[in-house]
Amino acid sequence: MNNKLLRRALLACAFAPLALAAPAAFAQAYPNKPVRVIVSFPPGGAADQIARAVGQPLQEALGQPVVVENRAGANGNIAGDFVAKQPGDGYTLLMSSGGTVSINPHLYPRMTFDPSKDLVPVAAAARVLVFLEVNPKLPVNNAREFIAYLKANPGKVTFGSPGNGSSPHLAAEMMKSQTNTFATHIPYRGAAPAMQDLLGGQIDFMFDPGIGLQHVKAGKLKLLAVGSPKRSPQFPDVPTMDEAGLKGFDADTWFGFYAPAATPPAVISRLNTEINKILRSPAFVERMNAIGAAPVPMSPQDFAARAQIDSVRFGALIKARNIKGD
Template sequence: MTQPTPPALSRRQLLGLAAAGAALPLAAQPARAQSPAQVPAQPWPAKPLRVVVAFPPGGLADVLMRHLQAPLQEALGQPLLIDNRGGAAGNLAATEVIRNGGDGHTVLVTVTTTESVNPLLFPRLGFDPQRDLQHVALLANTQLFLATRPTLPPSTVAELVAYAKARPGQLSYGSAGSGTTPHLAGELFKQGAGVFATHIPYRGAAPVIQDLIAGQVDFGFVPGTVFPAVKAGKLKLLAVASRQRPPNRPDAPTLAEAGVPGVYADTLFGVYAPAAMPSTHVQRLNQAINRLLATEPIKARFAELGADAVPLSPEAFKAMVAGEVKVFGGIVRARGIQVD
């Protein structure tokens, strides 16, 4: 943490110090007090960096950050302590960082809908993300996949739509929380397919996946962390909620290809800092993260999860989220989506 700047000296005091210094032997000169401009700034980070992740362990935000943890520690010269604070679609973690992150060594990892959608869904949010947070770095753009419990009879999107229409109100879908991109994807799917299913919000994607495997919910839009479960036959993967098939899952059709247009719900994960963090610290962290995102090992690990590493400046990250505000804000208003 940067030390407080010593109080400014008057012109008379400065002249007195200069005169006294001139009278000292040359060998004693280094002992003179430095002026404030000469005091070197303390390097940052000066202690471990706390990374508050807005979702539980095992969720995509957590997994992405843990892939970066070791190399980022090495780059910054300080440990990274991951603090999982799942709940309320990222609001709990954001509140923690805003209220208790004033040490200059606390950042937030969350989905960008914490900023773009949550103010529309939570009338008493308790904070203003535009005012209280600042953009540090975008981590990844990730795809969401339509997956069903293994015992659900349909094996294609068309079969799922027909099955749901024959059983109005009987199916349920899980999401990472009200207002998250998986929730919006579910609403877009219902709208495009002309079906109804009950929304079940969770505190992150990991518990959704667990309940899908256990058969507690029927379907959901989930990240690429489900690939091992799909390979093991524990889940069915029907489609991707994106404009293009992902390179690592070319067998997954887009929902538009499967007959349900308009379901585009790529998810952005990013790093935020409290508004008071100095810009020099933000820039240092941005540069360190971006260097790692550009390396082949990190890009490959992210791709395995259906995520594209996206190094951006804080300004470009902010501009990208501004576009998301327009798109998802329109969906929330048009569908009348409310917090469950």
């Protein structure tokens, strides 16, 4: 070996430990500046409430400010695209329904990012149920009466959702498919404005991701059924859609945190650990109870597997119903 090659070999050996130590050193130094959480839906919805319920205790755990920002639009694609194109350093996270990863590729033939390659799961946050709620003026008192009313009034009944392809929209499409009924869909830019119109009587019903439960308790809305395989602990007397005759009905979705694909595994592990601690805290459980959701601590790997299951499940529905992104 000549002297030049020998020097290169010696230099490579000298710097190798430094290269291996770099990711570990970065993880130990993380974080040293504020962390942004980009929410894919407008303020007031389930994703926004979950992000803010996690944000404050995560700030305390990390010792750095956690800033929540809303970037709504295209069923989460605007926020997803923004986060996917940020540096993979753990300082920009996405909070979204699982739909950004598991549903949107079925809705949008040409996306500006690939969720399966450009984003990585960090931590699940909550299993969000949807609740079939109707305006009190509708002459129905249970899910079976409601389905009969839909059949008797084809095209005359309206429902709202946070947008095309959102979990509340897909829940309604599930119901329509299984009951062979038709109702007019009115997409909104978020769950909160849809809920306001349901309360005001501008629309007749909605599969609510939990933000309207306070109005149910106040008698301003009728809760007819839960779109989950099991009854909600908060409303044990309210039947599931399955119990109302729609066998196998399951419109639950998993909301959680994602990061740019290049984020170091050690940083993802740190964030997963801290977020899972928060999900088990009494304060977070209480916040989720208020919207009828259930905390779901998971590893990043389990969260990714859940997204794949949902992709198959909802993808089949989207294809059968010919649902397109807005």
